[in-house]
Amino acid sequence: MQKALAMLEAVAYLGAGVTAKQIAAHTQVPPATAYRMLNYLVADGFLARTPDLSGFALGRRTSELAYAATDTEPVRTVAQVLDAMRAETRHGLYLMSFRGGALRAIDIDPDHEVVSASTITRNPHAHAVGKLLLAYRPRCLDDLELRSMTAHTLVDGLALHAELARVLATELSFENEESRVGRAALAVPVRGAGSEVVGGLCVQGIAGRLSPNNDRLVGFLRAGADELCGLV
Numbered sequence: 126m127q128k129a130l131a132m133l134e135a136v137a138y139l140g141a142g143v144t145a146k147q148i149a150a151h152t153q154v155p156p157a158t159a160y161r162m163l164n165y166l167v168a169d170g171f172l173a174r175t176p177d178l179s180g181f182a183l184g185r186r187t188s189e190l191a192y193a194a195t196d197t198e199p200v201r202t203v204a205q206v207l208d209a210m211r212a213e214t215r216h217g218l219y220l221m222s223f224r225g226g227a228l229r230a231i232d233i234d235p236d237h238e239v240v241s242a243s244t245i246t247r248n249p250h251a252h253a254v255g256k257l258l259l260a261y262r263p264r265c266l267d268d269l270e271l272r273s274m275t276a277h278t279l280v281d282g283l284a285l286h287a288e289l290a291r292v293l294a295t296e297l298s299f300e301n302e303e304s305r306v307g308r309a310a311l312a313v314p315v316r317g318a319g320s321e322v323v324g325g326l327c328v329q330g331i332a333g334r335l336s337p338n339n340d341r342l343v344g345f346l347r348a349g350a351d352e353l354c355g356l357v
Contacts, residue, residue, distance in 0.1 A: 141182035216330035253300035253310035254325040260292040309335040318355040
C-alpha cells in the first residue's frame with residue numbers, strides 16, 4: 126500500500142506523461158515491481174495512461190478522492206478541459222509537456238493532423254510550442270541547429286533571440302508557415318501548481334486564419350491554460 130501511494134504521489138509531483146521508468150526511479154521501487162503496481166493502479170482507475178500509452182496521469186478515482194477530501198467540486202481532468210475546448214473551436218488543439226526540458230505529447234487532437242513531438246523536438250525554433258520551450262527552457266538552445274523547414278523559418282540567431290524575448294514578454298508564441306507551408310499556430314504557457322511553466326497549449330490551423338492579434342482566440346487559449354494549471 127505504501128508503494129502504491131508513493132507512485133500516486135510521484136505522478137502528481139512529476140506531472141502527467143511521466144514514464145514507468147521515471148516513477149520507479151523517483152520512488153526507488155524495482156522496475157518490475159513498479160510496472161506491476163502501475164498496471165493495478167490503472168486497472169482500478171487511480172491512474173490513467175496518456176493517449177500515446179508512453180506515460181501515466183492521475184485517474185478518475187484519484188480526482189474523486191480529492192473531491193471527497195475537500196468537499197468542493199472535483200477538478201476537471203486534462204482530457205475534460207481539452208474536450209470542452211475542442212467543442213468551441215474548429216482549429217486543432219494539443220497539449221505538450223516541458224518537464225525535464227523535453228517536449229512530450231500529453232493530449233493530441235484526434236480530429237486534426239498535428240506535428241509530432243519528435244519533429245518539434247528536432248526543430249523547436251520552427252514551431253509555436255517549440256518556441257515556448259526555448260523561451261522558458263533556454264538551455265535547450267545549446268547546440269540547437271537552426272535548420273530551415275520553409276522559406277519563413279527563423280534561421281538567424283539574433284532574430285530568434287528577439288522572437289523568444291517577445292514570447293516571454295507577451296506569454297504568447299506565434300508561428301506562421303515556419304514549419305509547414307499553409308499552416309499557422311499559436312501557443313501559450315501552461316503552469317504547474319506554482320508559477321513554473323511546465324507545458325504549452327497550442328492551437329493550429331490554416332495560415333491567415335490564426336493571428337496573435339485575434340484577441341478572442343488568444344483569450345480562449347489563455348482561459349484554457351488557466352484551467353489546466355496544476356494538471357500537467
